Structures are given as structure tokens and as C-alpha cells.
Amino acid sequence: MTDAFTVVTGTFGILGTVGGITSTITAVHASGVRRHVERAHGASALLNDLDTLPAAHANGTRLITPADETELRGELSRIVRENAAAYAKQNPTPVGFDFARVLMPGYFILFAFFAVTAFIAAHHQKTEADAVTQRVAAGVFLVFALVFLVITGLLHERMLKRNDARRIAGTPGREYYFGPIAEIWQYVAGAIRKRRARQ
Structure with missing residues (x-):
């Protein structure tokens, strides 16, 4: 643990x-x-x-x-x-890089993984005290995972409202939840292409 x-x-x-x-x-x-x-x-x-x-x-x-x-x-x-x-x-439209949208699902996956790992480890403990400790830790991890999942849902709902406001206003462009990851990939790929061109 x-x-x-x-x-x-x-x-x-x-x-x-x-x-x-x-x-x-x-x-x-x-x-x-x-x-x-x-x-x-x-x-x-x-x-x-x-x-x-x-x-x-x-x-x-x-x-x-x-x-x-x-x-x-x-x-x-x-x-x-x-x-x-x-x-x-x-x-520009969309608003731009939103780091929290990427972090929250990442935190959820991380804590969910540790919760599952702790639950599995609890079944392999030799003493009941160690098993209880593992279950408590798993419960704490699970609570954190659920909190980050709720935050992820709220951020997604906010993004949908912004997109709806753009649609009503006739503003071009839409936000996508994992758009920041695509932006990072495009930035890195562009930097690599420029470096190769210079070489």
C-alpha cells in the first residue's frame, strides 16, 4: 500500500x-x-x-x-x-486550452485504478486488520474517484452550454471535451516538422 x-x-x-x-x-x-x-x-x-x-x-x-x-x-x-x-x-473560438478538462478524467481513472487495486489486495491479506485497512483505503480512493467523475460531468455540461450559446449567436467553432489533447498533439507534431525542416 x-x-x-x-x-x-x-x-x-x-x-x-x-x-x-x-x-x-x-x-x-x-x-x-x-x-x-x-x-x-x-x-x-x-x-x-x-x-x-x-x-x-x-x-x-x-x-x-x-x-x-x-x-x-x-x-x-x-x-x-x-x-x-x-x-x-x-x-479565438473555441475558447482555447482548458487544462482542467483533461486533468479531471485523468484523476478519476487514477483513483478508480487504486480503488480496484486496494479491493483486490484486501482479499489477499493474511490478517483481518490488514484487509480492513485495504478496504478503507479502497473506499477513500473510490470517493475521490467519484468526486472527480462528478466534476468531469459538470465541466462537460458547461462546455455544452458554451457550444449552445455559440450556436444561438451564430458564432463559428465548437469545443470538444478532449480538444486540448488534440491541440497538444498538433503543437508537438508541428514542432517536430519544423525541426526536421531546419535539419
Whole structure:
């Protein structure tokens, strides 16, 4: 049983590290997205403010000529367009990589495996005390497996609702539950192809 706990602890450590790295990348990505939105909103608000100026001040007063006014509006429009393009590129449809959707079924399979292993080991114990210990451990593993199975179901339901919202809105693209695995495979295959091309 010690070996099983060692495997579980090591697996949690590895998955936790990967999850932490993924969370950090997601936070940095979200911060970058917010900056694009804030810049675009700021430039758009300034353009609207220029349009609401009184006619007497529409073209500026002392320092801004009509040519400068055109340049100013063009620069603000460029900021809106470029940041909108950056936002669209960083947030394609579907939403993107969802690591939790891959982790939860993995956790379910892992704990279900250890539950079955512990139940089988309980029948091969020489003493009743050891058998009870194995059954208790199997029960704990089974509870964890069921919890991760429920979480998997909830994540799947959320994905279906997002897909339904896209369908109603007429937005192209659909999410698939194990889509992240396909994305990883495509990324790795693309990296291998590029490396071979360079060689």
C-alpha cells in the first residue's frame, strides 16, 4: 500500500506543478488581454469625446491644426483596430486550452485504478486488520474517484452550454471535451516538422 501512496503523491506533485505553470500562463494571458481591451476602450472613448466637442472647438484651438486633427483621429483609430485584432487573435473560438478538462478524467481513472487495486489486495491479506485497512483505503480512493467523475460531468455540461450559446449567436467553432489533447498533439507534431525542416 505504501507504493500506491507514493505513486499517488508523486502523481499529485507532477500534476500540481503542471497545473501551477498553466495557471501562471493563464493569468499572464488574461492580464495581456485586459491591457488590449483597456487601450481599445480608451482610444474609442477619446474618439467619441472628440466627436462631442462643440463646433467651435472641433478642430482644436492653438496647437492643433486640421491636419493634426486628422492625424490624431487616425492614430486613435489605429490603436482601436490593432488592439481589437490582438484581442481577437488571443481569444479565438473555441475558447482555447482548458487544462482542467483533461486533468479531471485523468484523476478519476487514477483513483478508480487504486480503488480496484486496494479491493483486490484486501482479499489477499493474511490478517483481518490488514484487509480492513485495504478496504478503507479502497473506499477513500473510490470517493475521490467519484468526486472527480462528478466534476468531469459538470465541466462537460458547461462546455455544452458554451457550444449552445455559440450556436444561438451564430458564432463559428465548437469545443470538444478532449480538444486540448488534440491541440497538444498538433503543437508537438508541428514542432517536430519544423525541426526536421531546419535539419
